[in-house]
Amino acid sequence: MLLTFKLRHERDFSIELIKARKVAEFALTSDSYSSAVVKHIGLKSAIACQILKKYVRNKHIKTIHNVMLTIPGQGVKVQGMELYISCLKLRLDISHLPKFEKVNQVECDKEFAFVTVTVPDKPLYEPTWFIGIDRNTTGHVAVAANPATGKVWKLGSSCQHIHQKYKNARKRLQKQGRYKEVKEIKQRESQIVRDQNHKIAKKIIDIAVQNACGIKMEQLDGIRNNRKQARSFRYSLHSWSFYQLQQFIEYKAKLNGVTVAYVDPSYTSQQCSRCGLIGNRDDKVFSCSHCGHVDHADVNASFNIALRPSLEEGTGRFKPDRDGLKGRIDTPQEAPA
Numbered sequence: 001m002l003l004t005f006k007l008r009h010e011r012d013f014s015i016e017l018i019k020a021r022k023v024a025e026f027a028l029t030s031d032s033y034s035s036a037v038v039k040h041i042g043l044k045s046a047i048a049c050q051i052l053k054k055y056v057r058n059k060h061i062k063t064i065h066n067v068m069l070t071i072p073g074q075g076v077k078v079q080g081m082e083l084y085i086s087c088l089k090l091r092l093d094i095s096h097l098p099k100f101e102k103v104n105q106v107e108c109d110k111e112f113a114f115v116t117v118t119v120p121d122k123p124l125y126e127p128t129w130f131i132g133i134d135r136n137t138t139g140h141v142a143v144a145a146n147p148a149t150g151k152v153w154k155l156g157s158s159c160q161h162i163h164q165k166y167k168n169a170r171k172r173l174q175k176q177g178r179y180k181e182v183k184e185i186k187q188r189e190s191q192i193v194r195d196q197n198h199k200i201a202k203k204i205i206d207i208a209v210q211n212a213c214g215i216k217m218e219q220l221d222g223i224r225n226n227r228k229q230a231r232s233f234r235y236s237l238h239s240w241s242f243y244q245l246q247q248f249i250e251y252k253a254k255l256n257g258v259t260v261a262y263v264d265p266s267y268t269s270q271q272c273s274r275c276g277l278i279g280n281r282d283d284k285v286f287s288c289s290h291c292g293h294v295d296h297a298d299v300n301a302s303f304n305i306a307l308r309p310s311l312e313e314g315t316g317r318f319k320p321d322r323d324g325l326k327g328r329i330d331t332p333q334e335a336p337a
């Protein structure tokens with residue numbers, strides 16, 4: 001698996017970046033991959049070659065936006081807990097990166113170095129069961145449930161209040177034309193969400209590994225299938241935060257051999273996880289008039305997610321697997337189309 005890490009490089013590469021842009025502009029009108037043809041621009045040839053590779057005869061690129069300084073793996077040395085990029089005389093601290101096999105490439109923009117490394121996937125272990133993860137914008141960010149034991153984990157408190165606070169501050173600053181501060185606030189907010197998502201993802205993977213389980217989540221394409229959720233989503237922390245959590249869970253799962261599967265998201269919050277029929281959801285309380293089951297709405301949803309059959313990757317069709325049906329007596333018959 002390839003993983004890219006974003007590290008702040010604390011260097012001023014503005015001159016190199018201008019040169020890189022010139023090389024890219026040259027490349028769009030050239031057919032030569034040889035760095036000799038752009039020698040006059042004065043960019044290190046190892047980097048110029050990478051830019052030529054990307055831009056020469058590339059008909060998909062009409063205008064040049066951000067040209068990064070791309071250094072191939074061969075140009076990067078691992079020295080203890082550091083990476084050394086000789087052509088930029090750049091050292092990067094990699095002490096917090098997971099064990100990797102090799103460095104594939106490093107790309108630098110004016111602030112960050114994007115280090116792409118090959119990390120060995122752990123072989124997937126056979127999950128004894130699946131833990132269901134319900135993601136939310138209010139209350140807890142994620143609720144995990146293990147139907148085999150009935151255990152529930154409520155993870156992370158919603159960043160909604162922070163979001164609201166920052167939103168108001170942003171509006172005020174925007175009106176005053178203080179755009180730099182608006183940008184800083186945005187960055188601060190996304191950093192808070194990012195840190196929290198990392199912690200939640202780690203916890204979820206720990207739970208899965210400790211219980212020898214896989215993970216099931218709803219397949220989300222932005223919003224859920226019911227209007228009530230859709231409305232709360234609009235006031236929410238945008239779907240990127242959900243998607244980010246999903247990505248963190250996915251890559252941490254790969255590092256730990258945990259299977260991740262997706263389920264149909266329809267009615268996960270209205271269906272009763274005990275009898276499978278449709279119950280009532282009122283804010284965070286779920287109650288079923290058919291069997292009398294009452295539960296926290298997110299907990300009920302996370303059990304439903306755990307018990308649903310997983311979707312076949314990419315197609316949205318049901319995978320004929322048993323795990324979703326195992327254990328429940330009344331599996332809902334009306335499978336959503």
Ligand SMILES: [Zn+2]
Nearest residue numbers: 272275288291
């Ligand atoms: Zn019920």
